[in-house]
Amino acid sequence: MTRRETLNRAKVAAAALALVDAEGIEALTMRRLAGELGVEAMSLYNHVKNKTDLLDTLAEQVFASVERADPGLPWADRLRITVGNLYREFSRHPAVSKTLVGDQANPTSEAALRPAEDILEALFQAGFDEKAARQALIAVHALVFGTLALSTSGYTTPPRPAVHGLDVFRRAVDPARLPHFARLVATTDADSDPTEDFDHALNLLITGLVAAAPNTGHGTRGL
Amino acid sequence: MTRRETLNRAKVAAAALALVDAEGIEALTMRRLAGELGVEAMSLYNHVKNKTDLLDTLAEQVFASVERADPGLPWADRLRITVGNLYREFSRHPAVSKTLVGDQANPTSEAALRPAEDILEALFQAGFDEKAARQALIAVHALVFGTLALSTSGYTTPPRPAVHGLDVFRRAVDPARLPHFARLVATTDADSDPTEDFDHALNLLITGLVAAAPNTGHGTRGL
């Protein structure tokens, strides 16, 4: 349809990202993507190894667009900002988050690992050892990608997608049997802001990290 | 192959869970599952509406098996235990976790929502309002399912599956470019215990929650 001059890997990746953003991951088939590029499905294999390679490239694109925090800030602020930027960037591409948690994509390029590297840098500066840093990294990743992946299904409202996740529950929940859940569902629409919810959850976690850190963010503290 | 007397919904669900536990979600096709039950694929449609219905049933089974916490405990302990039990049960069925975060399953039965109800009950007893309770519930769910989903791909070792996730990174990471990540990868095998890592992450979050809660778990505290 767009009938470009000649195809290359970057154009394939860009078209794929646009397609999943607009219509979700299930719209991304090799035949459909080829059609979008005015070409036959088999042409794509000249530019990507296979569909897994294509999905890895999508995730890499998003990781690479994550803004880095000012290295002059205290570690806790650097951590909060880096993770916030990671969340913000992936919240623009919720379908890509799902390929990560669904194990369909697993990018290992330097660009894809840069945010994790920055998070670890902050954690090591906080004085955590390897084990504690790994545990904190896992927690932070789980929070980012778990929140994004669950936001289009479960107990919250998605940032952008069309389907309102809570509608299912509003019909299904019996207040007599699940009173607290019903209370939550009944009051959710008014003040629901996924980004704010995420920031709050991240703050809870960082509160726990600051309490556990050998070093504070503002200089030294006796052990 | 098992050629039972007659098929029913429970038998289909049990066989499906056994299949995904043994061979992962990609092994669960209608034709394959039917073969496992000594029947043709189309027979399954007499007992489940479609594949989505089947996946919902799987998730429901796992949710329903989550043990409930002693209601006499303080809220923070109840929260920790309920979430820990949720993690433990789903860690036995990592493929089912992925259907939840991947939006392929979305169970809304009372049995499926019971753990969320218990978590909310603890949070409301802690004095959180609806908004804070929703934010905490999101954080806790993201932690559980995000950790489990990422454990078979990303930065940690899975509890059971065959593939060792870190091997990819061990080959790919350049210590000169990603020094902190390389440090993590180099030291990960020795003391890596996914359940312990999860417990630690959960404790970080609960530390943050206790600090933010209007009520303590052990009686009253002035506002």
Added chain:
DNA sequence: ACCTGAACACCGTTCAAGT
């Protein structure tokens, strides 16, 4: 080097037909 048509081995699901 890049693109294509035909084909292969799969999917989930429908439908008419059997018992």
Added chain:
DNA sequence: ACCTGAACACCGTTCAAGT
């Protein structure tokens, strides 16, 4: 009521053939 064979409309991917 439950099961089945054939078929439909898809998938990702291979391969030989074109330019």
